[in-house]
Amino acid sequence: MINLIVILPFFSAFFMALVYLYNTKAKRYVFYTAVGVGTPVVMTILSFMLAYELLNGSQTIHGTLFKWINIGDFDISIAFMADRLSVAMISFITFIGTLIHIYAAGYMKEDDGYGKFFVYFNLFMGSMLLLVLADNPIMMFVGWELVGLCSYLLIGFYHQDAANIKASNKAFILNRVGDFGFIMAISLLFVALGEGGFTFDAIQANIGSVSHEMLTLIGFLLFLGSMGKSAQIPLYVWLPDAMAGPTPVSALIHAATMVTAGVYMVARYSFLYVEVPDVGLFIASIGAASALFAAIIASYQSDIKKILAYSTMSQLGYMFIAVGLGAYSAGIFHVFTHAFFKALLFMGAGAVIIALHHEQNIFKMGGLKKHLKVVYITMFIATLAISGIPPFAGFFSKDAILVAAFASEHYVIWGIATFTTGLTAFYMFRMLFTVFFANKKEVQHLTPIPKSMTQPLIVLAIGSVFAGFLGVNEAYGGSSWINTFLALPDTKLHVSHSSEYMLGALNVILGLMGMGLAYKLFAKETKEPQTNTLLKSIVINKFYVDEIYEFIIIKPLLFLSHLIAKVIDPKIFDGFINLNVWTYRKSGALFGKLQNGKVRYYALYILTGVSAMSFYILIKLGVM
Amino acid sequence: MSPNAFYLLASLLFSIGLVGLVSRKNLFVLYMSIELMLSSVSLILATLSKVLGDAGGSVMSLLIIGVIAAEAAVFLAMIVNLYRAKKTLDSDRFTMLKEGEKND
DSSP states (O other): OHHHHHHHHHHHHHHHHHHHOOSSSSOOOHHHHHHHHHHHHHHHHHHHHHHHHHHOOHHHHHHHEEEEEEEEEEEEEEEEEOOHHHHHHHHHHHHHHHHHHHHHHTTTTTOOTTTHHHHHHHHHHHHHHHHHHHHSHHHHHHHHHHHHHHHHHHTTSSSTSHHHHHHHHHHHHHHHHHHHHHHHHHHHHHHHHOOOOHHHHHHHGGGGOHHHHHHHHHHHHHHHHHHHHHTTSSSEEEEEEEGGGGGGHHHIIIISSSSHHHHHHHTTTTTHHHHHHHHHHHHHHHHHHHHHHHHHHTTTTOOOHHHHHHHHHHHHHHHHHHHHTHHHHHHHHHHHHHHHHHHHHHHHHHHHHHHSOOOBBBOOOOOOOTTHHHHHHHHHHHHHHHHHTTTTTTHHHHHHHHHHHTTTTOHHHHHHHHHHHHHHHHHHHHHHHHHHHHHSOOOOOOOOOHHHHHHHHHHHHHHHHHGGGGOGGGGTTOOOOHHHHHOOOOOOOOOHHHHHHHHHHHHHHHHHHHHHHHHHSSSOOOOOOOOSHHHHHHHHTTTGHHHHIIIIIHHHHHHHHHHHIIIIIIIIIIIHHHHHHHHHHHHHHHHHHHHOOOOOHHHHHHHHHHHHHHHHHHHHHHOO | OHHHHHHHHHHHHHHHHHHHHHOOOOOOHHHHHHHHHHHHHHHHHHHHHHHHOOOOHHHHHHHHHHHHHHHHHHHHHHHHHHHHHHSOOOOOGGGTTSTOOOOO
């Protein structure tokens, strides 16, 4: 079963690709929908069955397909492993993935590349499951690269526009930087471990034999991979541009699943990160910086999808705070709840975009409350959830992270995270109020939204309300069920219930304050942010980070390439080769004169040669 | 009689032949120069045969005289043919060994 769940989407993607390539013009709407949406449905059922097995007490489920690499002791199998962590991941990935597939069937209906889209989408599902269910780091790396590939293909899905191609290249190249860290880390790990197998179980068993310095380096390099995939400072610039892809792609890949792979990886290697808390602190600091930074940028964006992209980056920052400070379960819990409300927000945004004929600027929207009732209500729930208002899902997971940050006594990180909570509420409600409340003078003509696009929203809204109850901690009368289930090596927290209540209340108050501020500023009348002061123009231009990267990295690189291509290569290397050629040609011409066809000259040459030889022999014999 | 005189004679003959071969152009002169060089070698063979008291060398030089006679026939035939080809006996006009030269 565990094998089937990974193979199935690859198979269906392959099958659909064959059909699509046979005739790319044909509209096979029913076929593609049946196969493309049917596959994730089956996958969801299978993953729930797996989860059920684990809930009933099975420890870890292994499945081996075949041996991939087998050189002496070096032995890599195509094998899958479902432990509690990966089962928790695949359950929500397949479930939310299915909903987004259904949504995509409505969203992409008119698109010419409908079949191609589902090929990529199913391929992505398979790759993501490969990543999550991998039995060894090498398999995980294969999945890691494949999701990167799918992300690249889907960002550039509307390939007629050169800007989208640029965005997809940007995502791919920035991920390459992170992948470099990942592959270095697993190579080092392999060398450091020596014998004893290279599956996660074996690594966990033998991790004690690796020196502390080595573990620090490996942990840091692994996190470099996470930075790229999960869009953290400084490798985040691809994520906002990745919104060039279709909205279901943004919802599935760039919000709910792929970008959380970095968090998953840190949790997967938690046995390693427990040994090196310094790297963990570094991870948490990067997470806090990213969370705040992205929230500030999001507060001044006017593109609905960009706001959500920065919001995703900000929430990912929260997850990294958690996993960095050793609260792995809290991090995964936030991944889980975030997947619900962020997928919902993206899909709602997609519905709004479709309804308004592909308008993405929130300041050109407004007053949609009455016209898009379902979208409005579900997005409102998701916004409450992301703002951390109880009892919605985001409150419990975010609270768990903030409590962990407070308990770890890194108060700067905690302070930044808490402040960002208020900011999150502000920018999310700013978007919500601007889109649905603010007055709009002219009446807009709306495109009707199909049912397949609204019903997944309702399911996700229910999830956004209730998903949080899986992890209610003791202070709120629960038992942190998800922490117990995941059984990750969490750092023990020592926080009294009263301070937990204080922290929770603080978050709610900050959230409500952000909400109130947003209501005051944006609910009645809105206008696009103006770049009238220096500070504002810096924020609106996203701190000029793209420009800084352009200046620091791209320009010197281009200059260097130019130098090599235009100066060093033609002048020095070609020059050297041309000099050789010239020498051969000249000497050839010189020696060519010897062969003049006149026999008596040849006789002279023979005479010279024989004389030289005779002379040599005479000297050697000692005669002369 | 000292063999040195014979060596000297042979060396002289060989040198005359060589210089003739390199410096003259007439095909007949070239032919004669070659024969001269060959004869000088044959003279050394005969001399050494006498010095070392081994008849083998003398036999060899007698044989070479026979070969030279046969050679003369071949050479003269060749020269006649070359003359027919270019109507000249100037050896520098025959540059067929040069690369890219047409054999006309």
